[in-house]
Amino acid sequence: MNTLKDLLGNLVLSTTLLVLILGPIGTVAVIGGLDFNHAQELGGILGATEETFQGTFSVQNQGELKKLSVTTHWGKEALYRNALLVRNKSTEEKTYRLEIIAKKGMDVEKQSIDVYFERTDGKRITVQPNETAGITLEVAAPYQKPSLTQTAITLAVWEE
């Protein structure tokens, strides 16, 4: 019984020590912005999450759709590199085409939303077997009011 008590006591102490050391480091990391590093090039994207509309989560394959939720400020441009990755899992070279299926959000027609493959600066790319291609998302929202814009973009990557 005493052994179990000691074991639990030491477990609690170890956890406390870990929290005490990693907590402040984590706080410095969060303040410093490990989570908004992609916004550095042009500005204030405040959060972009990727979620699966249909299909797998992290890697995009033929015919799957992805929905991106983008939040930025009116009057700012945001650049989000590697918003999605396309990987050619096959053993032969493949060409993919990028297409925006839908844009939804507040005054979405006033925003300029563009997606392209990082490497080619275009909507089409040839990817070697087991290689990955990054998709860049650019959002520019003209100044309208001092608030946030929220946009949902549905993307497809087609295999040609």
Add this chain to the structure above:
Amino acid sequence: MVSKTLLKLIDKAILPAVLLLAGKILGIAVFVIRHNLDFTLNLSSYPPSTIIRINTYSNLYAYGAIAVGFSIILIRSYILHQSHISPQLTVRLHKLDLTGIISTTYELFHQAIVWLSYMWLLSILFLLQAYWNLISVQVALAVLTFSIVQTIIFIRDVDRELNIIRI
């Protein structure tokens, strides 16, 4: 029995944790006051070029707090370490009734391990942030170099201590 070492480490980890956070917040506060900006901990609300400068500046304050603390521990471990303090200094401290500042190996090494952990975790974090263009690369490399030098100095003292134990 509950580990005394863990209790000691927790005890020694409180001060650097507070100093680290205070340093980061103070760094941001000093920067925004000097540049007439609004204070916020949400750095993403600043323009991108300001984010890098404010991050670099406040990181230096946070690291500086830990580096100064660890340097004090190193000075104590080299000069005021019970196991190898010079007899002359011991006599002088005794005359001044300051023998309390002489530290034991147990005390010093527990402190050093905790402060060194903070220093290295910060160095790794700064390297990652430099890789992601969130702080200046030069500052991250300078911090890494300083951490390596401090660690070598500390290891030399540990080595000396081990030699004394062997004798």
